[in-house]
Amino acid sequence: MYAFDFEKPTTVEAAVAALSDEDAQALSGGQTLIPTLKQRLAMPSKLVSLASIPELQGVCRNDAGQVCVGAATTHAAVASEVATAYPALAALAGNIGDPAVRNRGTIGGSVANNDPSACYPAAVLASGATLITNTREIPADTFFDGMFTTILDEGEILTEIRFPVPQAADYQKFVQPASRFALVGVFVANFAEGARVAVTGASNDGVFRWTEAEEALSANFSPDAINGLTVDAGDMIGDLHGTPEYRAHLVGVMTKRAVAAAS
Amino acid sequence: MAQVRMTINGQEIEAEVEPNRLLVELLREDLKLTGTHVGCDTSQCGACVVHVNGLAVKACTMLAIEAGGAEITTIEGIAAPDGTLSRVQQAFQDHHGLQCGFCTPGMVMTATKLLEQIPRPTEAEIRHHLEGNICRCTGYHNIVKAILAASGQDVSQLSAA
Numbered sequence: 001m002y003a004f005d006f007e008k009p010t011t012v013e014a015a016v017a018a019l020s021d022e023d024a025q026a027l028s029g030g031q032t033l034i035p036t037l038k039q040r041l042a043m044p045s046k047l048v049s050l051a052s053i054p055e056l057q058g059v060c061r062n063d064a065g066q067v068c069v070g071a072a073t074t075h076a077a078v079a080s081e082v083a084t085a086y087p088a089l090a091a092l093a094g095n096i097g098d099p100a101v102r103n104r105g106t107i108g109g110s111v112a113n114n115d116p117s118a119c120y121p122a123a124v125l126a127s128g129a130t131l132i133t134n135t136r137e138i139p140a141d142t143f144f145d146g147m148f149t150t151i152l153d154e155g156e157i158l159t160e161i162r163f164p165v166p167q168a169a170d171y172q173k174f175v176q177p178a179s180r181f182a183l184v185g186v187f188v189a190n191f192a193e194g195a196r197v198a199v200t201g202a203s204n205d206g207v208f209r210w211t212e213a214e215e216a217l218s219a220n221f222s223p224d225a226i227n228g229l230t231v232d233a234g235d236m237i238g239d240l241h242g243t244p245e246y247r248a249h250l251v252g253v254m255t256k257r258a259v260a261a262a263s
Numbered sequence: 264m265a266q267v268r269m270t271i272n273g274q275e276i277e278a279e280v281e282p283n284r285l286l287v288e289l290l291r292e293d294l295k296l297t298g299t300h301v302g303c304d305t306s307q308c309g310a311c312v313v314h315v316n317g318l319a320v321k322a323c324t325m326l327a328i329e330a331g332g333a334e335i336t337t338i339e340g341i342a343a344p345d346g347t348l349s350r351v352q353q354a355f356q357d358h359h360g361l362q363c364g365f366c367t368p369g370m371v372m373t374a375t376k377l378l379e380q381i382p383r384p385t386e387a388e389i390r391h392h393l394e395g396n397i398c399r400c401t402g403y404h405n406i407v408k409a410i411l412a413a414s415g416q417d418v419s420q421l422s423a424a
Contacts, residue, residue, distance in 0.1 A: 006265065006282035006328050034324045035306055037283070047282065049329060076318070098395025099373065100309060103318040104325065178307075180394060 001037045005046040010053060012134050012157060018048040019155040026050055026157060028072055028109030031101050056159055061085060066162040071108025078107055088169035092119050095173060097180050108158045114206055116147045116237065117181035119173060121207035124161060126187035126198035132160040147206045166191050170262040172254040176241050183242055184250040188258040194218035197255060202247045203235050213255055223256040267331040272340030280327045287311045287322035290337060298338040298368050309396035312369040313337045319376040338368035341375065351375050351413045360409030362400035369396050374410045383414050
């Protein structure tokens with residue numbers, strides 16, 4: 001690792017101030033950032049730890065019935081604390097990485113990083129969640145902006161994610177066994193207004209909504225509704241773990257499994 | 264350099280660390296607690312698992328400076344002060360849950376936390392919980408068996424590896 005300075009503020013305001021330095025970088029659980037630093041793929045002047053800011057921690061239910069998760073809440077905490085309120089989200093969190101990674105990695109870190117194979121972006125997008133920052137509220141549909149990119153500004157801090165709770169939902173991940181990231185992951189959420197389907201791991205543009213499947217499932221929420229639907233392999237990731245055609249096929253398979261398992 | 268204080272295996276320590284010092288480097292190189300191993304240094308293998316404030320974490324993927332004020336337990340703190348092995352350690356010995364032994368510290372630290380959370384885990388729960396701990400010798404069979412035995416479950420029907 002290159003050398004850097006370190007700050008551990010206790011309020012969001014102090015963290016924003018600390019991040020105003022040139023090349024300062026927010027550090028949440030560090031489960032992606034620290035390996036990146038070790039490989040010298042990043043050279044921040046300063047790391048600003050978000051781990052000691054109480055308002056970024058924990059889970060609650062607001063008056064609108066949404067499940068509100070503080071951005072610095074670990075995967076392990078989400079897995080246990082939303083198990084009753086939003087079981088599909090809890091199950092997703094409980095299958096990220098491994099137990100030690102889940103004890104450090106955070107929902108805000110994962111979502112802000114927007115790894116194209118990460119699990120959380122699929123839940124955020126399929127749920128139609130709202131992302132709260134220190135300056136604004138952002139709908140999930142506009143937040144993700146391509147592989148490893150979001151519309152967050154420099155120094156803007158994600159503070160909370162608010163999830164509307166669907167009538168039925170499920171996340172199915174086809175695990176890439178070496179990394180335990182999603183080779184393809186599909187989150188299906190069925191609301192009174194219709195179904196939403198978000199796909200991670202598959203596209204060169206990162207997480208996306210599969211609108212044809214949403215229309216079919218909104219009319220008939222059953223695995224059969226997916227029969228005959230395909231996604232274009234031209235936009236899919238191809239690497240040594242799977243070709244674009246393989247990933248495109250898996251999108252349909254995982255969507256059906258998620259619909260079948262949704263509760 | 265920054266001053267950090269933490270409690271490691273019940274002992275308060277104070278150390279000077281650069282912000283880019285990893286927790287595992289502080290443990291192994293500065294404090295000579297070499298029971299915590301570095302297998303991959305890329306967060307995959309789990310040989311470096313220690314307990315930080317009661318949670319299993321990979322010491323190669325946490326900065327030492329982040330552990331300021333924390334309570335840390337390493338493999339050196341698992342046996343009783345008189346050397347009596349913990350039930351997990353004893354089960355690994357009884358059921359030959361290791362061959363070269365390099366991954367064993369991380370396995371024991373992860374398994375110890377598993378049994379706190381789930382006192383009588385199923386084989387499937389044990390295997391799920393060990394996903395972040397890689398062993399290149401045993402094929403995991405005797406590790407799973409040792410953890411089942413440590414939880415007080417009968418392993419006499421399981422075949423030998």
